[in-house]
Amino acid sequence: MEMKHSPGPWRFAGETSVIAADGYEVGCIWKGDSPNDKPRDDANARLVVAAPRLLAALQKIAKMYPSEMESSLVAEAAIYEVLGN
Numbered sequence: 001m002e003m004k005h006s007p008g009p010w011r012f013a014g015e016t017s018v019i020a021a022d023g024y025e026v027g028c029i030w031k032g033d034s035p036n037d038k039p040r041d042d043a044n045a046r047l048v049v050a051a052p053r054l055l056a057a058l059q060k061i062a063k064m065y066p067s068e069m070e071s072s073l074v075a076e077a078a079i080y081e082v083l084g085n
Contacts, residue, residue, distance in 0.1 A: 008052025012045050050081040 006020030013019045018027040029045045031037065057078040060070070 005052070008056075010049045010052055012049050018045070018048050046081065050078055053078040053081055 006024045006026050007022055008020065010018055010020050010026060012029070016028045016031060017025050018029065020026045027048055029041060029048065031041045057075040060074050061072075
């Protein structure tokens with residue numbers, strides 16, 4: 001299947017921009033006004049930035065057999081990136 005999205009990895013740049021590997025701005029994270037919003041805003045940014053890796057992990061999981069171990073490691077790495085811990 002041909003991928004139509006901007007290539008990963010994506011990164012968070014500046015205060016709000018999400019930038020693809022080719023330099024294209026793929027998104028913007030809106031930040032709340034309250035300091036209480038920061039944990040949610042940061043989590044949202046990590047999730048968006050991780051999107052290409054999450055897709056790749058899910059694709060590998062879908063083809064899990066016979067490479068079950070490799071697929072599990074890729075999936076765990078993407079989950080780690082999203083959760084940030």
